[in-house]
Amino acid sequence: MIWRIVWQPVASPLMHILLLNGPNLNLLGSRAPEVYGSTTLAEVEQMCRQWAGDLGHRLDAYQSNHEGALIEAIHDARGAFDGIVFNPGAYSHTSYALHDAVGAVEIPTVEVHISNVRAREAWRRTSRIEPACVYQIFGRGVDGYQAAIRRIHHLDASPPIVRGSGDHPDRVGDLRLPAGDGPHPVVVLLHGGFWREQYTRDTLDSLAVDLTARGVATWNAEYRRIPPIGAWRTTIGDAADAIDAVTDLAAEFPLDPSDITVLGHSAGAHLAVLGANGADVKPRRLVLLGGVLDLGVLDPEHDALPNLLGDELVTHKDIVDPISHVPQGVASLVVHGDDDVAVDPAHSANYVAASTARGEDATLITLRGSDHWDLIDARSDAWKTIAGHLF
Numbered sequence: 001m002i003w004r005i006v007w008q009p010v011a012s013p014l015m016h017i018l019l020l021n022g023p024n025l026n027l028l029g030s031r032a033p034e035v036y037g038s039t040t041l042a043e044v045e046q047m048c049r050q051w052a053g054d055l056g057h058r059l060d061a062y063q064s065n066h067e068g069a070l071i072e073a074i075h076d077a078r079g080a081f082d083g084i085v086f087n088p089g090a091y092s093h094t095s096y097a098l099h100d101a102v103g104a105v106e107i108p109t110v111e112v113h114i115s116n117v118r119a120r121e122a123w124r125r126t127s128r129i130e131p132a133c134v135y136q137i138f139g140r141g142v143d144g145y146q147a148a149i150r151r152i153h154h155l156d157a158s159p160p161i162v163r164g165s166g167d168h169p170d171r172v173g174d175l176r177l178p179a180g181d182g183p184h185p186v187v188v189l190l191h192g193g194f195w196r197e198q199y200t201r202d203t204l205d206s207l208a209v210d211l212t213a214r215g216v217a218t219w220n221a222e223y224r225r226i227p228p229i230g231a232w233r234t235t236i237g238d239a240a241d242a243i244d245a246v247t248d249l250a251a252e253f254p255l256d257p258s259d260i261t262v263l264g265h266s267a268g269a270h271l272a273v274l275g276a277n278g279a280d281v282k283p284r285r286l287v288l289l290g291g292v293l294d295l296g297v298l299d300p301e302h303d304a305l306p307n308l309l310g311d312e313l314v315t316h317k318d319i320v321d322p323i324s325h326v327p328q329g330v331a332s333l334v335v336h337g338d339d340d341v342a343v344d345p346a347h348s349a350n351y352v353a354a355s356t357a358r359g360e361d362a363t364l365i366t367l368r369g370s371d372h373w374d375l376i377d378a379r380s381d382a383w384k385t386i387a388g389h390l391f
């Protein structure tokens with residue numbers, strides 16, 4: 001006899017999210033803790049219920065080591081769930097049947113991997129299931145589950161138009177249009193993560209949705225990241241192209257390319273400055289949040305810069321240092337939390353000093369008691385203060 005799971009539909013306008021974990025994830029906590037961490041599956045499930053609850057949603061969890069049972073759980077989710085957070089374990093790399101199940105039920109599904117599947121054995125780099133999913137998150141530890149819940153939440157709250165250049169999967173972005181006829185001012189968002197592959201644009205969903213609700217169009221852009229080590233030309237080139245993409249999008253959507261704000265967070269602020277310099281279209285202003293803006297301040301032990309520059313670390317550091325390339329005639333609002341331990345507030349202070357010394361319009365806001373992440377959480381007081389300066 002095959003036991004089927006009978007899910008109770010929830011009678012509420014909020015989302016009902018299914019957390020699905022595949023083979024061997026029942027061993028979380030004791031299985032290769034150096035790869036997967038020490039959090040148990042029960043703890044992950046409890047945290048996910050809490051994370052979903054914080055957004056007003058309900059989450060139910062199921063784990064199986066059997067492909068057929070996972071397929072049936074996905075089938076049974078139809079009509080009962082609005083989103084699936086799915087860590088398929090090793091089935092990710094082999095199971096076309098799970099791909100088909102996700103595709104068949106048409107429930108927005110975010111694939112999650114705790115470990116960095118792109119930095120391990122070559123066979124882990126391929127996911128058979130990803131093409132049926134709306135997004136994939138990997139290499140962020142168990143926090144990746146929270147990111148997946150948030151991605152599902154934001155896709156539902158404000159569904160974007162996803163557009164790509166077609167020549168690389170990471171040259172893509174989420175366009176959101178506000179109410180009204182336009183043409184709308186546009187905010188281009190560039191996320192951070194020290195240019196590393198596992199950090200992607202979902203980290204700025206919260207701001208993109210909030211800004212759109214405040215009446216501007218948002219273009220939350222992805223770009224190619226590292227590895228390969230030394231990819232600075234492609235990464236910075238993609239940031240410039242992401243800004244220029246507004247001109248192409250304006251041919252199809254009611255956007256105003258003469259009113260572009262480029263908002264970058266963390267290493268995305270670095271890309272905002274260098275991208276603005278490389279773009280054909282000139283932004284009206286930059287909003288640089290917790291930004292990596294003075295490479296001289298980076299800890300010499302930090303691997304981010306050697307990763308970005310590779311063999312050209314010594315010869316090309318100046319070329320990619322925002323403080324040496326302040327764009328001319330573009331106003332900048334530079335914001336840092338004084339509790340930021342990820343990126344030293346000195347980055348922002350030094351950048352603003354260099355900008356004003358060159359006669360550029362730059363404003364520094366230091367937010368007391370705010371850390372690196374408060375600045376990109378639309379629910380935070382920090383963001384409300386920043387938004388107050390923008391509108």
Ligand code: DQA
Nearest residue numbers: 024087089090113114115124
């Ligand atoms: C995993 C990655 C898979 O390659 C592996 O087979 C797992 C766990 C992860 O969460 O990192 O079982 O999905």
